[in-house]
Structures are given as C-alpha cells and as structure tokens.
Amino acid sequence: MYRYDHYDQAIVDDRVKQFRDQTHRYLAGTLSEDEYRPLRLQNGLYIQRYAPMLRIAIPYGLLSSRQLRALSDIAAKYDRGYGHISTRQNLQLNWPKLEDVPEILAELAKVEMHAIQTSGNCIRNVTSDQFAGVSPDELTDPRPWCEILRQWSTFHPEFAYLPRKFKIAVNAADTDRAATRVHDIGLDVLKDGDGNIGFRVIVGGGLGRTPIVGVVIKDFLPWQHLITYLECILRVYNLHGRRDNKYKARIKILVKALGIEEFRRQVENEWAYVKDGAATLTEAEVERIQQHFTDPAWKQLDDLSLEALAVEKNDKAFTRWLERNVHGHKKPGYAAVTLSLKDPKTAPGDITSAQMNFVADLADKYSFGELRTSHEQNIILADVEKSRLHELWLEARAHSLASPTVGLLQDIICCPGGDFCSLANAKSIPIATAIQERFDDLDYLHDIGELDLNISGCMNACGHHHVGNIGILGVDKNGAEWYQVSIGGRQGYNAHLGDVIGPSFAAAEIPDVISTLIETYIDNRESEDERFVDTVHRLGIGPFKERVYANKNAGKERAVANG
Amino acid sequence: MPTRMPARKGLLPMAKIIKHSSIIDDGWTLLRLAEGESAESVALPAGNLIVPLAVWQARKAELLARPQRGVWLAPDELAQDIATDLANLQLVAIDFPQFADGRGYSTAALLRTRFGWRGELRAIGEVLRDQLFYLNRVGFDAYAIREGKDIEDALKALNDFSETYQAAVDEPLPLFRRRGRAA
Numbered sequence: 001m002y003r004y005d006h007y008d009q010a011i012v013d014d015r016v017k018q019f020r021d022q023t024h025r026y027l028a029g030t031l032s033e034d035e036y037r038p039l040r041l042q043n044g045l046y047i048q049r050y051a052p053m054l055r056i057a058i059p060y061g062l063l064s065s066r067q068l069r070a071l072s073d074i075a076a077k078y079d080r081g082y083g084h085i086s087t088r089q090n091l092q093l094n095w096p097k098l099e100d101v102p103e104i105l106a107e108l109a110k111v112e113m114h115a116i117q118t119s120g121n122c123i124r125n126v127t128s129d130q131f132a133g134v135s136p137d138e139l140t141d142p143r144p145w146c147e148i149l150r151q152w153s154t155f156h157p158e159f160a161y162l163p164r165k166f167k168i169a170v171n172a173a174d175t176d177r178a179a180t181r182v183h184d185i186g187l188d189v190l191k192d193g194d195g196n197i198g199f200r201v202i203v204g205g206g207l208g209r210t211p212i213v214g215v216v217i218k219d220f221l222p223w224q225h226l227i228t229y230l231e232c233i234l235r236v237y238n239l240h241g242r243r244d245n246k247y248k249a250r251i252k253i254l255v256k257a258l259g260i261e262e263f264r265r266q267v268e269n270e271w272a273y274v275k276d277g278a279a280t281l282t283e284a285e286v287e288r289i290q291q292h293f294t295d296p297a298w299k300q301l302d303d304l305s306l307e308a309l310a311v312e313k314n315d316k317a318f319t320r321w322l323e324r325n326v327h328g329h330k331k332p333g334y335a336a337v338t339l340s341l342k343d344p345k346t347a348p349g350d351i352t353s354a355q356m357n358f359v360a361d362l363a364d365k366y367s368f369g370e371l372r373t374s375h376e377q378n379i380i381l382a383d384v385e386k387s388r389l390h391e392l393w394l395e396a397r398a399h400s401l402a403s404p405t406v407g408l409l410q411d412i413i414c415c416p417g418g419d420f421c422s423l424a425n426a427k428s429i430p431i432a433t434a435i436q437e438r439f440d441d442l443d444y445l446h447d448i449g450e451l452d453l454n455i456s457g458c459m460n461a462c463g464h465h466h467v468g469n470i471g472i473l474g475v476d477k478n479g480a481e482w483y484q485v486s487i488g489g490r491q492g493y494n495a496h497l498g499d500v501i502g503p504s505f506a507a508a509e510i511p512d513v514i515s516t517l518i519e520t521y522i523d524n525r526e527s528e529d530e531r532f533v534d535t536v537h538r539l540g541i542g543p544f545k546e547r548v549y550a551n552k553n554a555g556k557e558r559a560v561a562n563g
Numbered sequence: 564m565p566t567r568m569p570a571r572k573g574l575l576p577m578a579k580i581i582k583h584s585s586i587i588d589d590g591w592t593l594l595r596l597a598e599g600e601s602a603e604s605v606a607l608p609a610g611n612l613i614v615p616l617a618v619w620q621a622r623k624a625e626l627l628a629r630p631q632r633g634v635w636l637a638p639d640e641l642a643q644d645i646a647t648d649l650a651n652l653q654l655v656a657i658d659f660p661q662f663a664d665g666r667g668y669s670t671a672a673l674l675r676t677r678f679g680w681r682g683e684l685r686a687i688g689e690v691l692r693d694q695l696f697y698l699n700r701v702g703f704d705a706y707a708i709r710e711g712k713d714i715e716d717a718l719k720a721l722n723d724f725s726e727t728y729q730a731a732v733d734e735p736l737p738l739f740r741r742r743g744r745a746a
C-alpha cells in the first residue's frame with residue numbers, strides 16, 4: 001500500500017497544525033460559525049443531531065493493521081468505542097468532542113491518515129473496487145490511479161469551493177464494483193489495441209434527489225492526460241455549475257442542462273490549452289506510485305476447490321459462508337474474504353474497538369497485515385490462503401464477523417439516518433434491524449438468493465437506495481416518518497435506478513412489504529437462478545405493486561373489522 | 564513641489580492591504596455601484612479607481628485618460644470578458660461576495676495562465692485568512708482583507724503549508740516533477 005514520504009507527511013502534519021489553529025480561533029470566537037463551517041467540513045467534521053461526527057478518510061478503502069489499531073484506540077479514547085464504515089469506504093465516529101478533533105487528527109497523522117476532504121464542496125475521497133489487486137477479472141490494479149488522484153485532489157487550490165461535493169470512482173475490472181456510473185466522474189481503466197492504458201471517462205452520474213446515470217465524455221483518455229483532463233472538467237463545472245440552489249448544484253445538473261455534446265465541447269476547449277502541460281503524468285511518477293502496490297509475497301500453492309473444502313469440513317454453516325463470503329482470487333490457492341459487519345444485532349457497518357483490534361490481528365495472521373473496507377460496509381481480507389479458510393471462519397464467527405450473508409437480503413446497505421444525521425427525514429437503522437429480524441432464517445435467505453437492499457434516511461441517498469434491488473427512502477409526511485419503496489435498481493455497468501412502487505409506508509409496515517415483494521418474486525421466478533432483480537426487470541413492477549397494495553388494503557380492512 | 568494636503572478631520576486613514584506578502588497602504592479606491600446608480604452615469608471620483616466591469620466598458624475613453632486603471636470582476640464575469648483590455652490595466656480585482664463561492668479561483672488561474680496577466684491581481688469582498696493560501700496559489704498577489712478582520716493575523720496563512728501537490732500559478736511544477744530533487 002502507499003506509504004508516505006517526507007513530503008506527504010509534511011502536508012498532513014501542516015494540515016493538523018492549520019486545523020488546530022482554526023478550531024482554536026473558532027472556540028475563542030474570532031472565527032464565526034459560518035466561517036468555520038466549510039473549514040471543519042473539509043476536515044470531515046459535521047455537527048450532527050446529537051454530537052459532532054468525524055469522517056476519517058480511508059483512501060480507496062485500503063488500511064493496514066497498524067492503522068486499524070490506531071482507529072480502534074481513537075474510537076475507544078475519544079468516542080464510545082465503535083465506528084461506522086460508510087458507503088464511501090470511510091470510517092465515521094459518531095460521538096467525538098469538537099475540541100478533541102485536532103488531537104484526533106494528530107493521532108491519525110502518526111499512522112499516515114487524515115480526514116481531509118471527506119466532506120464539504122470539494123473533491124472527496126476517491127473510491128474503488130474492494131477487490132483491487134486480487135480479483136481475477138481485473139485488467140490492472142486501479143489503486144495506483146486512485147493514489148495519483150488522491151494526491152492531485154488533496155488541497156487543490158482551484159477546487160476547494162466548488163458548487164457542491166465532487167466524487168470520483170475508479171474501476172478496472174470486468175464487473176463494476178466501484179459504481180462508476182453514479183459518480184460525478186467515473187473512470188474505467190482500459191487498454192487500447194496496442195496495450196496502452198487509458199480511461200473511459202464518465203461524467204455527471206449521481207444519486208441524491210435527482211438520480212442520474214453518468215454518460216461517457218471520453219471513450220479513451222491516455223493515462224498521461226488523466227490530471228489535465230479532469231482539471232478541465234472541474235474547471236468548467238466550477239465556473240458554470242449552479243450556485244443558486246444546492247439541490248441543482250451537482251455536475252450532473254450542469255451536464256444535463258448543457259447536454260453532453262456541449263459540455264464535452266467546453267471541456268475539450270479548455271483542454272486544448274493545458275494538454276501536455278506540466279501536470280501531464282510521467283512514467284516515472286506512475287512507476288513510483290505503482291511500486292507501492294506490488295503483489296504481496298504470495299506462496300506458490302496448489303489451488304484448492306471450495307467445493308472440496310466444503311465436503312471435507314461437512315458443516316452447513318461453513319459451507320454457506322464459503323458460498324457467500326469467500327471470493328475469487330487471481331493467485332491459485334488464495335481467496336478474498338468478506339468479514340461481515342451485518343450482524344443483525346448491530347447497525348449495518350458498525351464495528352467496535354474490540355472488533356477493530358481483532359480484525360487487525362486477523363489481517364496480520366491471514367492477509368499480510370492489510371485489509372479493505374467496502375462500499376457495502378463490510379471488511380475484506382484480500383489474500384487468505386484457502387487452506388486456512390476454516391480456521392479463519394472459526395475465529396471470525398467468535399467475534400460476530402462471519403454472517404454468511406454477503407450479497408443476500410441481510411447484507412443491507414444503510415446510512416446512519418435519523419438516529420445520528422441531522423439531515424434525515426426518518427430513521428434508517430431500525431428499519432434495517434426490523435428487516436434483518438424478519439429474515440433471520442438462513443435457509444430462506446439463501447433460497448431468496450442475491451438481493452441488494454439499500455436504505456437512505458433522506459434524499460441525499462447516502463445509503464444508495466436508488467441502486468438497491470429494493471430501495472427504501474425515508475420521507476417526511478407532515479412531520480411523521482414514512483418510507484418510500486422502490487424496486488429494480490442495480491449497481492454496476494448496467495446501473496439502473498429503481499422504480500417507486502407507490503405511496504409510502506409507515507415503519508411498522510415495512511417488514512410485511514418486503515415479505516410480500518419476496519413472495520411475489522419466489523412465486524414468479526423462472527428458476528432459482530433468476531435473481532430478484534431479474535424477475536423485476538422481466539415482469540415490470542406491476543405484479544409486485546399489485547400484491548403489496550392488495551395486502552396492505554386487506555390488512556387495513558382487517559384492522560377496521562377488528563376495531 | 565506640490566504642497567501636501569493636511570489630513571482632514573474625519574478622513575479615514577488609508578486602508579491597508581496585503582500585497583506580495585507584506586502589509587502596505589492601499590493606493591486604490593474601489594468603486595461599487597450603489598443601488599440606482601448606473602455604469603453610464605456614476606460619478607467617477609478622482610484617484611486610482613478599481614471600477615466594475617460594466618463601468619469600464621461604458622466609460623473606457625474617460626478612464627483611459629487616467630494614469631492608473633483597475634477593473635474588478637463579479638463572480639459570474641469571466642476572465643475572457645476582460646482579456647482584450649488587459650494591456651490597458653494596472654490592476655484586476657476579483658470579487659468574493661461570499662468566500663464559499665469559488666468561481667474566482669478559476670477566473671484568477673485563467674487570467675494568469677491563459678491570458679498572461681502580470682499586473683496586480685487582487686481579491687476583494689469576503690477575503691478571509693483561511694482562504695489566503697489557496698488564493699495565493701491560483702495567482703492572487705494582493706488581498707483586501709474584509710473589514711473587521713486582523714490583517715496581521717491573515718498574513719500568517721500564506722505559510723499554512725510548506726509543500727503542495729499540484730501544479731498551480733505559484734508553483735508551475737507539480738510535486739511529482741520536483742520530488743526527490745536535491746533540496
């Protein structure tokens with residue numbers, strides 16, 4: 001993974017000093033609330049419903065065991081002993097004290113970490129594929145490009161006060177695990193006919209209250225031009241993006257208003273001036289960064305089939321875990337493993353200090369001391385020897401990190417919602433819990449098969465509800481918490497936004513609604529191989545909608561009759 | 564030798580600005596149109612004026628008769644709007660009615676890099692200490708710090724960071740082209 005040299009360290013250390021001083025001036029009253037707000041946001045510090053929230057950057061989701069131990073200590077010392085993995089692969093602390101934040105940042109800097117640009121109207125933490133570097137369907141490792149972008153975007157002087165936040169994702173595999181279609185800029189790493197690396201550049205995607213799938217602005221951008229081209233996109237956006245209405249300020253609105261042809265023309269026009277300038281990437285720099293992402297010291301192992309392993313251990317729970325939580329690896333004899341943070345007893349994505357220390361130990365023991373966070377809010381150990389999977393499973397299970405439900409209905413993506421977030425219309429965690437409790441039968445869960453269920457507490461869509469196969473959105477109806485349900489969304493190259501099935505529901509109705517959706521799917525699927533989302537796309541939302549509202553009305557009549 | 568005007572009672576002391584990293588007396592007067600005033604008819608006070616773009620466009624001949632000329636741009640006015648006039652100016656200012664409106668950063672960068680502006684580039688409006696480092700990087704060299712803020716204190720912000728990653732106006736080489744060079 002990338003290690004800081006004295007330049008990187010100096011930049012982060014200077015930031016700590018700067019923020020310490022800013023916070024000091026704020027507390028002393030010489031910096032007003034309005035003046036301090038953007039400064040603290042660009043250090044990941046929100047003032048939330050009950051306390052400040054600090055979002056710590058985990059660049060493209062990669063962490064060392066040493067860093068995770070430091071996070072564990074910080075969560076124990078300055079918070080309530082747990083953190084929350086966000087859908088942007090970052091770690092959020094929900095209860096720090098504002099006056100402690102400079103000290104927290106100083107502790108983070110000691111392990112080459114920070115909270116820079118994890119919030120605010122600037123370029124945010126670049127995200128990527130959680131299986132980067134090990135997945136069999138990968139063209140090349142996307143992380144060096146992410147790191148190049150991280151350095152370029154860190155304290156970019158021209159783009160610190162954009163109309164709105166700006167998110168970039170990079171993917172380099174056949175399967176899009178980075179959701180590049182729903183980012184302000186999505187980059188697909190490609191090779192041209194001569195084997196040269198470049199990027200397909202996608203612009204103007206995003207979720208939020210106007211969900212839009214991004215469009216291709218450039219089919220193939222040779223790697224040398226990555227930074228100059230992105231600077232031109234940002235410049236056109238910075239100058240022309242709307243600033244009169246924050247709901248219309250994302251780049252997607254500008255791209256839509258101008259049309260992609262005109263937007264592209266403006267970007268290319270800018271680019272003609274800066275192309276081949278000093279910001280053009282050099283081979284030496286790319287090599288320097290790539291040297292930080294070389295393969296770990298994998299052993300030469302005979303491959304081992306997971307089926308054989310399942311037969312050998314003859315344990316249904318282990319077999320299920322192998323099916324759901326163990327993923328392919330490009331090196332024979334190795335697998336990537338998801339440690340699930342979706343234990344129904346805790347909020348999705350939450351991890352305690354004790355679990356952090358434990359995961360750090362597991363990373364040291366099984367996976368070269370490194371781990372990743374995923375936007376599905378889980379943790380990945382990327383380089384586990386298959387012959388040690390059973391041993392790992394036993395250990396993980398003892399710490400509630402082995403729910404064998406990755407990709408299934410229990411693996412809910414969920415934002416912090418009304419329990420923490422001051423923007424929320426409604427709570428989201430209790431909804432996730434209620435659904436997880438309803439569907440706690442593992443046999444049934446595995447029978448239902450792959451299903452992404454995503455929950456957001458408001459239009460800002462931090463829980464990515466639009467691209468959930470089932471999406472749940474908290475809405476406000478005369479001050480009460482209601483939930484709108486959509487189906488048919490999906491992430492990936494064929495990203496699709498779900499359709500709302502009809503009027504919204506009260507919290508108590510949601511588990512029944514989900515049950516009815518699932519029953520409708522089970523009754524209608526062509527085979528066990530047809531996933532929920534495929535059935536929705538084949539049949540349309542009609543049959544689902546009918547049955548949900550028929551049941552709902554029947555329920556009402558019963559209630560009236562009983563009343 | 565002209566006699567020096569005695570300081571009149573009630574006359575404000577000359578405003579201070581930051582220029583080229585030091586605090587100096589400001590030799591310019593900023594003209595903003597008050598409500599009801601128009602670019603065509605507004606009275607132009609004596610002295611070195613920084614006028615709105617619209618005033619410059621409407622009164623160019625008049626202003627060209629003065630020895631020093633300055634123009635300021637609003638956030639929605641672009642670098643190219645003033646590009647062909649740059650040779651006739653000594654000062655360009657960019658207004659930040661709200662510091663969080665960052666359009667002026669791109670405008671400044673374009674004036675310096677695309678249009679070759681070498682004269683004074685001044686930030687006016689809500690110009691605060693904590694934006695100075697970035698403003699300096701995109702090509703500003705003068706700052707009229709907002710009234711009520713400590714200008715000495717603001718000056719310190721120019722040294723907030725000892726190193727930077729990107730190419731910008733103050734350092735045209737990105738760090739990756741400088742890294743590892745002997746210090």
Ligand code: SF4
Pocket residue numbers: 415416417418421422423424425456457458459460461462463
């Ligand atoms: S989706 Fe809304 S409620 Fe949920 S975390 Fe984001 S802003 Fe808060």
